[in-house]
Amino acid sequence: MTNFFEAIEIRRSSYAISKEKVVSTERIQEIVEHAVKYVPSAFNSQTARVLILLDDEHDKFWNNTTKILKGVVGDGDFKGTQEKMDGFKAGYGTVLFFEDQEIIHGLQEAFALYADNFPIWSEQSSGMHQFVVWTAFANEGLGASLQHYNPLVDEMVANEWDVPKTWKLRAQMPFGKPLQSAGDKEFKPLDERVKVFK
Template sequence: MSKNYYEVMKIRRSMYALTRETTIEKERIKEVVEHSLNYTPSAFNSQSGRVVVLFGDDHDKFWEITKNSLISSQPEDRHNDTAQKIDNFKHSFGTALFFEDYDVVEGLQNQFPKAKDNFPLWSYQSSGMLQYNVWTSLAAEGLGASLQHYNEAVEEEVKKHYNLPSKWKLMAQMPFGKPAQEPGEKEIIKAEDKMKVFGLN
């Protein structure tokens, strides 16, 4: 990675115009995801995050499952728009599926009952950090991505098709690929409207 962390934070954007090309080898993408899994913070170092990386036909199949599931629950006049939207995600190089392992979460709830209600929240927070780390790391390698949430519509069929554990909870989906165009300018709210600092002087 040649760019520094602050530069990469700026170039990590939601990119929807992606191609089926990549800037790095599949093995490097695997390394990026593995590194994020190893070093993303989690409550009690539980490492409850799980990621499924899909390429080729497996990537295509996920988006076909998603499209069919959504269309089956929608009125017919929305089918074309839905199919076009999902086919746009399918027209990318690969997809990362983010899960949380609730065997781990529930184990911590049993081990620390006084903090029982906090563990699902901490799990969500850790998952968000994992998603950001993968996304930012892919951006550092020249890949674009976006974050999608078709969780409830596809979770059970996805776990069945890819033979995933029943206690894995689907959190998000991230199609990625070589960007087809640059994103527009990002509107930044003034810092003084978002941040307060005390004791600086």
């Protein structure tokens, strides 16, 4: 197992993934549940909600997403999009990240002074959940990427998996065994991005 900073470094977008099992489904669930339990949220509101789609349910999500996108594109060139969809479906799972709007609205009513901030804080918490799961997956040898086909797929997801109306879909994370390395990454100079005052 790597240390915290090493785990952050190995977390990269993996688009070439396969259905070959790297870790058990129990371990995947354990990682997601740990993130949902311990990642912070404003006012300890715990607004994160997650679906883990595995095997046939994962395939169903990407098949249905492909149909929806074809309907949007119409007679246009769908080849590039189809390749992306096939690549995501080639993995063996997808994590769907949601934020429960009912809790957010309740906080807005209870703390009117901060009402405009609660949706922003919710997005920040969701981003942290996504980052923690993604990094933990990478630490286990899983490849993943973060996708955003919401709101196009929202209704389909709600209908297929009986998702409460108050859950707002924020991101999708297909994952599987990585088939190639992510390659080199360029970094802008840190002295342009971090300022220290003493």
